[in-house]
Amino acid sequence: MTDQVETVGELKRIIAETLGAGRISSMSVTPYLDHADEPAYSIAVSMTAEKDIPDARRQSELTRKLRETLTRLGNPRFPYLYFVGLDEDDSPDDVDEFEPWPEDSERS
Amino acid sequence: MATLPNDMLTTAELLASVKPPLGSAALRRSVSTAYYALFSRLAALCAGRIARAKASSDSFKSVYRAIDHGPARNALLGHAEFGSPLGDSFKRLQEARHWADYSIDPHPDAEIAAAGRRFKRSEAQRFVALAREAIGFVDALAPDAKQRLAVLLVARPRR
Numbered sequence A: 001m002t003d004q005v006e007t008v009g010e011l012k013r014i015i016a017e018t019l020g021a022g023r024i025s026s027m028s029v030t031p032y033l034d035h036a037d038e039p040a041y042s043i044a045v046s047m048t049a050e051k052d053i054p055d056a057r058r059q060s061e062l063t064r065k066l067r068e069t070l071t072r073l074g075n076p077r078f079p080y081l082y083f084v085g086l087d088e089d090d091s092p093d094d095v096d097e098f099e100p101w102p103e104d105s106e107r108s
Numbered sequence B: 001m002a003t004l005p006n007d008m009l010t011t012a013e014l015l016a017s018v019k020p021p022l023g024s025a026a027l028r029r030s031v032s033t034a035y036y037a038l039f040s041r042l043a044a045l046c047a048g049r050i051a052r053a054k055a056s057s058d059s060f061k062s063v064y065r066a067i068d069h070g071p072a073r074n075a076l077l078g079h080a081e082f083g084s085p086l087g088d089s090f091k092r093l094q095e096a097r098h099w100a101d102y103s104i105d106p107h108p109d110a111e112i113a114a115a116g117r118r119f120k121r122s123e124a125q126r127f128v129a130l131a132r133e134a135i136g137f138v139d140a141l142a143p144d145a146k147q148r149l150a151v152l153l154v155a156r157p158r159r
Helices: A002-019 A056-072 B003-016 B023-051 B058-064 B069-077 B083-102 B110-114 B121-139 B143-154
Strands: A024-033 A039-047 A078-085
Touching (some): A078 B121, B083 B121
Antiparallel strands (some): A024 A039
16 A cells, blocks of 8 residues: 555656646546556546647657656556646536436336 | 558547537547557558558458457557557557447546546547557658567467
């Protein structure tokens, strides 16, 4: 558990150092098993401004840094990065798409 | 020139621009199509380098279908030459594609979903850009590196 706390702290330190701590509003690092049942971290980074979200190349560089760090620490998890901008338009791009069909739950 | 992957990327961009009320479904299709654009580019590379025949030939089609999602991901990730950025991008896109195709959660990240935030158009666009970057990486490889990549993706390690 201590290892995990220290690892998450190290990942957050690298992200802050790479992207600039002042540009980051918050971060969450959640351990889970990915779609292939392989150990992973889902890392959500909220940037203060959408313009500071790194482009594809910088995201790849950051992923490589995080993966190399995890390998060095003997941690097999893969770091999946997701970015949101706090100033992004928060209106949904659609309504909820998974409303249950009432007839599906009708009793026979 | 592998035009199908490029056309798939263009399709993914188009889907990422679809407005509500179809927006959410279109964003999912955009992410899935972006992954398949990269997968198709890798399959075309394998077929072109290994079959060395016309695309209409049976041998080309056989090699094109020889690459599997899981083994390809594992082969790329552990590889010194192709692990980063190609393997990392392939794995990220595959995970996003799995969410897009199979999950009813509003976002692939559990914390973001729990906060009530939905997957945004800009996020779909960033995954499309990631696929474009990865395809550009493959396109720019020297011929001998393309050969090594094709063999890596198709050859099965001995147990």
